[in-house]
Amino acid sequence: MKLLSLCCLRPVIRKEFLEIKRDTRSLLFMIFLPAFMLLLFGYALNFDVKHIPLAVVDQDGSRASRDLVDKFRTTEYFDLKAVLPEPAAIDPLMGREAIRVALVIPPKFSDDLLAGRSPSVQVLVDGSSAMSGSTAAGYIGAILQSYSQKITIEALTRRGLTRIDLPLTTQVRVWYNPELRSAKFLVPGLMAFILMVIVTVSMAFSIVREKERGTMDQIKVSSLRPAELILGKMVPYIVISLGAAHLVLLLGEALFGVGIRGSYPLLLLAMVLFVTGALGQGILISTITKTQQVAFLLAFLTTMLPTFILSGFVFPVRNMPAPIQAITYFVPARYFLAVLRAIILKGAGLPAIWDQYLFLIAFAGLAIGLSAVMLGRSDRERPRRRGRPA
């Protein structure tokens, strides 16, 4: 028995395309939602912790303390929002998130400094946004360090040492993304996110919709085999999602300079594998749901969240606790993302990332195989009743 024949495939593909075409708005969404998100991510979002709102309480009021405040005023890391008369005034400002960091310079600051005693300043950090809190503390440490260095060197010069060489300097080289732009980090992740969400959700929808309307039963009683149905339904979505992915690639290149450093065929292969797997997952979801509402929530839950949280898109996998890291091995986006970053940003070739491809192939095979089995099973069941009209 032939598993599938191409002549039966064509009408299914045509039907699916027609159905997609009829709903122009959904089609536009599928293609332009990714571009919209790219713009959002590229322009609006970054992790750079800069312009942290700061308040200063200068209880010393000396030249030295003003000098130190100036150091904070002139960096782009802090925005001086308020100069307060006393530490008690900090509390309400921080409670309203008007400031995140406060610097308190004690009364004897300059006296201590001149006497060669090492003075302390107080730094209050709003820890409720943990990331910018710890980064801010780091910046303050660095600013105080360079301030101390300046004072020490000034003292040295006063003692007659006119020129001091810094004995040790640090050269920093940043590979792959020298300007450290978040956009370059986020664009590959965004591709994975978009492909996964759009493909899985629309695939699940397209089947559940037929169930809800009762047209699934009509297809079942036709001579179409499950494999043909799956393939026929998949082809249009593969085409559309690859189109959307290329739009993201083009925009990424044109607007943010994220060019593909590595091999394009390798990239395309990864995309096709990933999309195939995602489609399989969509079909799986559709076999266990009856209504579009549940299908949406399930697809959302099994794609958007893991892809956003567990793939390394935003949160580095290596920071996660071991059990969660173990779960990430079941998130296909993890491998796809690794491949995308390696090819697009690093220009890596197959030797560096072949293992990721194995995982992607396994995911695609598993998802498609499972969905064929599940569809076959529901096929053998006698259609007992029509899908519930909502």
Place this chain on the structure above:
Amino acid sequence: MKAILSIVWKEFLQLRRDKRLFPVIFISPILQLLLLGYAANLDVRDIPSVICDLDRSAASRSFLDDFVNSGYFSVRARVGRMDEIDGYLDNGHAAMAFVIPRGFGDDLAGGRPTSVLVIADGSESQSATIGVGYATLIAGRTTQRLVIQRFQRIKGGGLRPVLVNAEVRVWYNPALRSRDFMVPGVLGLILMIMTISLASQGVVREKEAGTMEQLIVTPIRPHQLIIGKLLPFVLIGLVEATFVLVVARGWFGIPIRGSVGLLYLLSLAFMLNTLGIGLFVSTISKTQQQAMFSTVFFIMPMMLLGGFVFPIENMPRFFQIVSHIVPTRYFFVIIRGIMLRGAGWPELWDQAAALVILGSVILALSILRFHKKLD
């Protein structure tokens, strides 16, 4: 009133009929919470690093020890040649590399300036920025020690160098755990996703099934219909908020320092916004698929521009202005304020006012649009 109640009842019956819906509605928030609580960790520690010590002297070893012992870097490999570093960074097994040049120890001993090389994988821009920051800080400390040593050698210790110390005190979340920042945000996220998607799909489903016309020809007034349709989602939202709060407090030990009553009250104000958006989506969508895509279209900016993960003050000016019409912006400040900072009415009244005003406007506009569609 009776008409409203009967619509609410019908709505619950309909929701109950789909046996998979309720588990999904109530299990998904818990799942999201657990995942985000454990996985969403932006703390940068133990950055996998490669060390390339070309000098192999006592000085280079003690210098590298400063890096290793700092806790920010964990050594994955020690290589003998610089070109071996490429492989580790290419496949992502390491994110940073430190190279000590040949003659490092001799130069230091001889008082000649020398330098170390820090290589960072910029494709993970955020870790790289922080990692480079740590590395320069640690190297800076060593530099300072060297300056001081040299100074003391020359001057015989006649004058002590000064060091300005920072006494850092972290308020509200002394351990600086990302989790304490994330979990309250998840409460807002879940309320938003659930209420927008349920409300929009609930109305569109009736349109698709053609039962909307049947409802219109009944004596039920449009406003009764809207209230009756939206009320169940308010209830579901409140129940979910309770779920999340219990797990956050009981499982993760996130403090709720402020008033729980105020939190619920302002959650209601937030739901004015989300239900309004849900209703609006339903007026512009014909099919559930369209409603779903439109929902995503509204959810994403609300999630990303509201300050859930990405701080608003880092955005370009334009988006900072745009973020003022994003309701989550106010709600995230409110939840974090109440839970972590113990903030109350005096600190939060302006955020609450913004939320109520924005919500009333959105809901009013959507209801107007909905009326027009019905007529």
